[in-house]
Amino acid sequence: MVENSAGVGAAYDAVAGLYAELFGDVLDRLPVERGVLAAFAELVRVRGAGPVADVGCGPGHVTAHLGGLGVDAFGVDVSSAMVELARQKHPGTRFDVGSMAALDLGDGVLGGVLASYSIIHMRPEQVPGVFGEFHRVLASGGHLLLGFFASDDPEPQEFDHKVALAYRWSPNSLMDLLRQAGFVEVARVLRSPHDGERFQQGHLLVRKP
């Protein structure tokens, strides 16, 4: 298991094809997540504050889903193999190699940031800086949607993720860090695990005032 961004990128490079095979159509089986994404997309469209960056986009299936909801979305991922796959699978959509810890974007240029199960790989002490980065690139009125594996424990819980070191978070602990970064809460959703899933799935939707 590895824990730095370059190491995480290399770990995902090694499994990119398999990941796309296993999860490329996962949203078809996740009505709750489709609902959360639809709400996020509508808020972003109504605000009209700019495009959405899907950070840690993997093979781009969620980025493309947002595109289908009428959102101008592009993907960013630290794994170059994931980005290559995403470009092949979704040729009409932009995908860039980069890290969410230092986005190659100006201040206030985005209407939305989606981080779907990607902050899970940041060490807990890195997460406040990442939330600061999301706040920097969002326009006022922009929305951030986080997807993560949930926990009841106020301390982040390391778990045996198959690809790279990862953490579960309590929604309250993440929300505290998001508030400290300058966000206000819009909504939170906790979904019970389906067959084959181990943990509750958390979704936090917040706005930059």
Ligand SMILES: C[S@@+](CC[C@H](N)C(=O)[O-])C[C@H]1O[C@@H](n2cnc3c(N)ncnc32)[C@H](O)[C@@H]1O
């Ligand atoms: C569990 S996958 C999630 C992929 C996709 N968002 C989804 O919901 O299926 C985590 C993704 O985050 C990417 N990632 C991890 N750390 C990153 C970082 N610092 N910056 C950008 N991407 C990162 C990994 O390369 C991987 O593609």
